[in-house]
Amino acid sequence: MRRAWRAGALAWALTLCMIRLGLVRLRGPLTPLRRALWLQSASRGVLSSLGIRSSVQGTPPSHGLVVSNHLSYLDILIYSAVMPCAFVSKLEISRWPYFGVAARAGGTLFIDRSSRASVAAVGSEMTNRLKLPVPVLLFPEGTSTDGSQLLPFHTSLFQPAVAAGAPVTPAAVRYVISGGVPESELCWFGNAPFLPHLWKALGTPGFFAEITFGEPRTFSDRRIAAQSAREDVTAMRGTELFQGTTQ
Numbered sequence: 001m002r003r004a005w006r007a008g009a010l011a012w013a014l015t016l017c018m019i020r021l022g023l024v025r026l027r028g029p030l031t032p033l034r035r036a037l038w039l040q041s042a043s044r045g046v047l048s049s050l051g052i053r054s055s056v057q058g059t060p061p062s063h064g065l066v067v068s069n070h071l072s073y074l075d076i077l078i079y080s081a082v083m084p085c086a087f088v089s090k091l092e093i094s095r096w097p098y099f100g101v102a103a104r105a106g107g108t109l110f111i112d113r114s115s116r117a118s119v120a121a122v123g124s125e126m127t128n129r130l131k132l133p134v135p136v137l138l139f140p141e142g143t144s145t146d147g148s149q150l151l152p153f154h155t156s157l158f159q160p161a162v163a164a165g166a167p168v169t170p171a172a173v174r175y176v177i178s179g180g181v182p183e184s185e186l187c188w189f190g191n192a193p194f195l196p197h198l199w200k201a202l203g204t205p206g207f208f209a210e211i212t213f214g215e216p217r218t219f220s221d222r223r224i225a226a227q228s229a230r231e232d233v234t235a236m237r238g239t240e241l242f243q244g245t246t247q
Contacts (some may be wrong), residue, residue: 002051002202009049010202016097016147017042021105032107036084036134039106041125043080050201054078058213061135062198063157065126066213067229068183069237072145073099074201080106085135088157091143091176107134111157113142119156126160135169141225146210147175148186150237153230158222167216168225170232178206212236 024038025031028240052074060083067106068075076087094100094110103110109125114116140153161168175183186204188197201207214232217234219225 002205003199006050006202010046010061013042013045016045016171021102022110028234030105032085032086032132032134035105035107035199036086037207039102040081040084043077044206047077047081051205052078052207052209053084053208054081054211056082056211058171058215060213061167061169061216063133063135064130064216065161066135066137066139066169066171067153067158067233068137068171068173069147069150069233070141071173071183072144072197073184073194074175074188074209075139075144076103076182078173078211079137079171082211083135085137086129088126088138091118097181107230109136109201113154115169123157123160127164130160130164130166130181139172140229144187144189146189148184148188150230150234153226155222155226157217158225158229162222162225165218167218168229169216170214170229170236172212172214172233172236174210174212174237176208176210177204178208186237212239222223 019040021038024034025213066085067135068079079189085108087102087103087108088111091110093103095110109122111122122200128135140157141151142154143151158168175186177183179187186207212227213238217228220230
């Protein structure tokens with residue numbers, strides 16, 4: 001019954017998202033800030049339909065680069081609900097039904113990490129975005145995990161922040177589930193199919209997300225920035241460091 005009720009609520013929330021997007025378009029050009037504010041409103045509605053609550057420690061930044069660990073697609077909703085921001089996501093998401101359209105409307109930058117040209121193009125666009133009063137949020141592990149370890153951070157997309165002198169804010173997300181259920185039960189990683197995972201999320205009682213923001217810092221070297229951010233995220237998560245940063 002919980003799943004059925006939430007599934008209906010989710011469908012309605014997603015419909016409202018598109019209606020609100022249409023209204024936003026009627027009011028003028030979709031600037032990065034207006035896109036981020038629309039995504040924030042949409043994410044809050046979707047999280048409510050899923051029964052997911054959240055708490056925040058630290059101060060959400062108003063600009064610069066934010067880097068976080070990555071547990072599932074739910075992270076995007078959780079961070080968006082906390083602060084207006086734009087995401088850097090893998091190219092495959094742009095092709096997802098509905099969610100790809102929503103991500104593009106929200107100002108997401110899509111990257112193909114196997115293409116140097118794509119990395120360079122996204123880096124150039126990040127340079128422009130970092131001048132705006134909308135944070136850019138990056139998951140530098142490059143993929144989602146089960147939360148037990150922090151994967152190496154890719155350093156290339158730290159460079160736009162370094163070059164612009166923009167602050168880099170480390171952030172950590174954690175899932176807390178009632179009844180002592182392990183966090184990994186709601187992490188979406190590896191080759192797990194999307195719909196069965198969403199069905200599981202719809203039926204999960206007492207799902208709580210904790211977000212922690214660290215102190216923003218500026219850096220003169222992208223490798224140092226990545227290493228420092230990774231150490232901070234590890235400390236906030238209390239998880240194990242695994243290997244080192246990557247190029």
